[in-house]
Amino acid sequence: MIVIDHVSKHYGKQTAVDDLSFEVKPGVVTGFLGPNGAGKSTTMRMIIGLDRPSSGQITVNGRRYADLRAPLHEVGALLEAKAVHPGRSARDHLLAVATTTGIPIRRVDETLDLVGLTSVANRRAGTFSLGMSQRLGIAGALLGDPEIVMLDEPVNGLDPEGILWIRGLLAELAAQSRTVFVSSHLITEITAVAEHLVIIGRGRLIAELPVAELAAGAAGRSVLVRSPDAGRLADEIRADGVDIRTGADAELLEVTGLEARVIGRRAAEAGIVLYELSPKSVSMEQAFMDLTRDAVDYPTHLAAPELAQSDRSAA
Amino acid sequence: MSIIEESGATTSVPAQSARITRLDSSSLKVTQWRVIRSEWIKLRSVRSWLVMIGAAVVVVVGMGALAAAVASGAVTGPTRPGGGGAATGRNPFASTDPTALSMAGVTLAQLIVGVLGVLLVSNEYANGSIRNWFGAVPRRLPVLWGKAVVLTLTLAVVMVAACLAAFLLGQAILGGDKGTTLAADGVLRAVIGSGLYLAGIGLFGIAIGALMRNTAGAIAVVVASLLIVPGLIGLVLPDSWNQNISPYLPSTAGQAFTTVHPADTLLASGSGAAVFVGWLVVLLAGAAMLLRRRDA
Numbered sequence: 001m002i003v004i005d006h007v008s009k010h011y012g013k014q015t016a017v018d019d020l021s022f023e024v025k026p027g028v029v030t031g032f033l034g035p036n037g038a039g040k041s042t043t044m045r046m047i048i049g050l051d052r053p054s055s056g057q058i059t060v061n062g063r064r065y066a067d068l069r070a071p072l073h074e075v076g077a078l079l080e081a082k083a084v085h086p087g088r089s090a091r092d093h094l095l096a097v098a099t100t101t102g103i104p105i106r107r108v109d110e111t112l113d114l115v116g117l118t119s120v121a122n123r124r125a126g127t128f129s130l131g132m133s134q135r136l137g138i139a140g141a142l143l144g145d146p147e148i149v150m151l152d153e154p155v156n157g158l159d160p161e162g163i164l165w166i167r168g169l170l171a172e173l174a175a176q177s178r179t180v181f182v183s184s185h186l187i188t189e190i191t192a193v194a195e196h197l198v199i200i201g202r203g204r205l206i207a208e209l210p211v212a213e214l215a216a217g218a219a220g221r222s223v224l225v226r227s228p229d230a231g232r233l234a235d236e237i238r239a240d241g242v243d244i245r246t247g248a249d250a251e252l253l254e255v256t257g258l259e260a261r262v263i264g265r266r267a268a269e270a271g272i273v274l275y276e277l278s279p280k281s282v283s284m285e286q287a288f289m290d291l292t293r294d295a296v297d298y299p300t301h302l303a304a305p306e307l308a309q310s311d312r313s314a315a
Numbered sequence: 316m317s318i319i320e321e322s323g324a325t326t327s328v329p330a331q332s333a334r335i336t337r338l339d340s341s342s343l344k345v346t347q348w349r350v351i352r353s354e355w356i357k358l359r360s361v362r363s364w365l366v367m368i369g370a371a372v373v374v375v376v377g378m379g380a381l382a383a384a385v386a387s388g389a390v391t392g393p394t395r396p397g398g399g400g401a402a403t404g405r406n407p408f409a410s411t412d413p414t415a416l417s418m419a420g421v422t423l424a425q426l427i428v429g430v431l432g433v434l435l436v437s438n439e440y441a442n443g444s445i446r447n448w449f450g451a452v453p454r455r456l457p458v459l460w461g462k463a464v465v466l467t468l469t470l471a472v473v474m475v476a477a478c479l480a481a482f483l484l485g486q487a488i489l490g491g492d493k494g495t496t497l498a499a500d501g502v503l504r505a506v507i508g509s510g511l512y513l514a515g516i517g518l519f520g521i522a523i524g525a526l527m528r529n530t531a532g533a534i535a536v537v538v539a540s541l542l543i544v545p546g547l548i549g550l551v552l553p554d555s556w557n558q559n560i561s562p563y564l565p566s567t568a569g570q571a572f573t574t575v576h577p578a579d580t581l582l583a584s585g586s587g588a589a590v591f592v593g594w595l596v597v598l599l600a601g602a603a604m605l606l607r608r609r610d611a
Contacts, residue, residue, distance in 0.1 A: 045611075048450045049449070050446050050449055071452075073338060077450055079443075082443065083442060084447070087362060087363055088357070088360045092356060095356055099353035099356055100451045101349060102349055106336055145336075
């Protein structure tokens with residue numbers, strides 16, 4: 001359980017996190033979503049005590065992170081995959097991490113095996129691809145058998161197989177009733193793994209909701225109807241609460257307030273031919289953007305989230 | 316890399332994690348001793364750092380032997396006026412003190428160990444791994460003390476041995492009439508002191524690295540304070556000031572206990588050692604204070 005209580009963080013005049021409050025509940029995968037620069041990484045750094053909140057406080061399992069006796073057993077975090085000395089082997093890196101808190105060597109090798117790095121365990125970390133570095137970072141996070149696993153953009157730089165692997169791993173961790181807190185700026189990625197969402201923008205909480213709710217919001221709210229007899233159909237279904245829009249295309253109607261099946265039945269009863277009848281669903285991206293539209297630092301990044309991802313992995 | 320991508324086994328997470336050892340929090344307390352052991356693993360697992368320690372040994376032994384050979388007339392030394400260690404006020408190649416001759420490499424070796432100390436800290440800020448270590452050790456200070464203990468003890472053992480080797484080799488080259496022995500007054504103190512001085516400079520590097528966090532800046536400060544400031548201060552300050560400041564600089568305080576017969580301008584051996592240790596204590600205390608306060 002992580003409790004973020006009215007936390008703000010200022011760097012000089014820049015506000016990175018602004019009066020943020022939310023909880024990460026045990027036993028579920030909580031997605032931490034927001035555009036680049038929204039304050040996700042800053043929040044995660046504050047959770048494990050690397051950055052000090054300008055105001056407010058954060059507790060992990062009821063205590064400040066700095067007061068935990070066995071921090072790696074309570075929170076396993078991956079913040080930056082490349083944050084390893086490039087001259088040190090993967091195994092020596094994990095061994096040094098494990099030694100700080102008395103984790104047995106046996107578990108270092110098991111963890112290397114778990115992330116699939118056994119065959120390259122003695123290679124210098126500087127020679128690793130970004131995907132391999134992500135796996136090493138995840139190994140470091142899992143080393144202490146932590147109750148809370150916190151990963152910052154773990155799928156960055158992973159190939160499709162690696163992405164599937166991460167999804168499986170997160171599901172497995174949640175099934176072991178661990179608390180999983182994972183950030184992403186990609187809505188489709190996060191909804192594939194998370195049950196619960198915390199959405200921030202410009203350091204402020206925008207929404208905290210179950211993924212199912214966001215998905216419902218994204219599902220068909222209007223129906224596209226194409227008919228050679230569009231005008232007659234419009235008269236047929238027009239009623240209170242039904243909004244019908246027509247465009248330049250005279251055959252096309254956009255109907256809000258009636259389900260597609262109702263429109264189809266009414267058209268059949270009136271003997272009207274339909275060429276097309278399709279519930280128009282907005283994408284998860286659209287639903288996310290509707291939520292965050294007013295809270296974006298760099299709107300162009302959001303307009304092309306996939307592009308932003310490839311920019312980052314190339315860097 | 317190809318091994319990973321070709322191996323289908325990497326996706327079979329559930330089967331693998333079922334076999335993994337579960338840990339019990341009662342045995343996982345972070346202790347200073349555990350962090351020291353972790354820092355030892357970190358030091359020995361980066362080859363370039365071991366190479367630097369080896370290079371410092373080679374410099375101490377090699378330059379000591381070379382200086383002795385020059386003094387014994389076996390080879391001709393540098394003829395430039397005031398070459399070598401002139402900036403620190405000693406030119407070991409021109410010395411007539413047989414102990415100073417065989418310790419000729421210390422002036423150069425101090426740069427190597429000082430830079431090593433800086434890198435031990437500043438590298439972790441540069442590559443971001445300091446966040447790993449502070450995440451694992453949230454109280455932070457054990458990490459600084461761990462580095463300090465591991466590097467200082469390692470260098471103390473290795474560099475005292477190197478200085479003894481340099482001394483014995485140098486005296487063998489000089490021969491019985493020009494050379495001296497460890498039993499002579501102040502010699503053992505100067506030789507052991509040189510080794511410990513180098514260990515102290517490693518610690519000096521750690522403190523500067525932790526204070527500045529930036530590799531280039533910290534190395535510049537180490538080089539400047541060991542080599543440039545002692546020479547410069549004599550040029551720009553009035554003599555009366557210079558006499559009151561110069562003996563208290565880290566490198567000149569070091570000379571008071573690394574030379575057999577400290578010059579009149581230097582402190583006595585004991586006071587020199589105390590001033591040198593004082594510098595280390597103050598700098599480390601400052602580093603510790605900032606380490607706790609600053610965002611990582």
